[in-house]
Amino acid sequence: GIQVEQSPPDLILQEGANSTLRCNFSDSVNNLQWFHQNPWGQLINLFYIPSGTKQNGRLSATTVATERYSLLYISSSQTTDSGVYFCAVGSSTSYGKLTFGQGTILTVHP
Amino acid sequence: DGGITQSPKYLFRKEGQNVTLSCEQNLNHDAMYWYRQDPGQGLRLIYYSQIVNDFQKGDIAEGYSVSREKKESFPLTVTSAQKNPTAFYLCASRFTMNTEAFFGQGTRLTVV
Numbered sequence: 001g002i003q004v005e006q007s008p009p010d011l012i013l014q015e016g017a018n019s020t021l022r023c024n025f026s027d028s029v030n031n032l033q034w035f036h037q038n039p040w041g042q043l044i045n046l047f048y049i050p051s052g053t054k055q056n057g058r059l060s061a062t063t064v065a066t067e068r069y070s071l072l073y074i075s076s077s078q079t080t081d082s083g084v085y086f087c088a089v090g091s092s093t094s095y096g097k098l099t100f101g102q103g104t105i106l107t108v109h110p
Numbered sequence: 111d112g113g114i115t116q117s118p119k120y121l122f123r124k125e126g127q128n129v130t131l132s133c134e135q136n137l138n139h140d141a142m143y144w145y146r147q148d149p150g151q152g153l154r155l156i157y158y159s160q161i162v163n164d165f166q167k168g169d170i171a172e173g174y175s176v177s178r179e180k181k182e183s184f185p186l187t188v189t190s191a192q193k194n195p196t197a198f199y200l201c202a203s204r205f206t207m208n209t210e211a212f213f214g215q216g217t218r219l220t221v222v
Binding site for chain 1: 141145155158166168169198207210212213216218
């Protein structure tokens with residue numbers, strides 16, 4: 001099945017800093033999502049982005065499907081951005097499966 | 111309110127018992143999913159269903175069973191055959207395989 005690798009595994013920032021999270025995948029995808037998991041375990045949808053670029057406030061994401069990677073940008077980070085960020089992908093050969101990466105743990109200090 | 115409801119939030123099971131986790135959605139989604147998350151880990155797929163009365167095994171289906179008798183419901187049974195069931199269980203749904211998935215708030219299962 002498709003493999004998903006996220007980097008870095010851990011990221012520590014000071015409030016106000018910018019960061020880039022990466023998601024590499026091993027096969028062509030027709031579905032890619034970024035999620036933020038809060039301290040209570042809830043998965044919050046950030047972007048549905050199988051290709052192209054999207055922006056939502058301080059967050060933006062880019063997926064280059066032909067090169068099999070996606071990037072999540074967080075600008076002017078805040079302490080509330082702390083948590084785990086997951087990338088999840090699906091491919092045309094995965095019959096509807098959505099496969100998750102191991103996540104990036106982001107800690108933003110005041 | 112439209113959404114995905116998982117119940118209960120916390121569940122305690124004695125060894126050797128079967129337990130059933132509930133997942134209900136009122137979003138009119140066709141596809142539903144069950145994932146397991148262990149501490150510090152990503153989400154692993156247990157079972158998924160793309161249509162009523164049909165479901166497929168995910169990557170870690172052993173010791174679990176599901177049913178999909180109604181479009182809005184996808185209950186997960188953790189059987190006594192599951193040797194290490196303590197985990198956080200998340201249910202998701204979406205319209206089709208090429209659309210955005212949404213998650214419920216999860217059920218924390220602990221074996222006592």
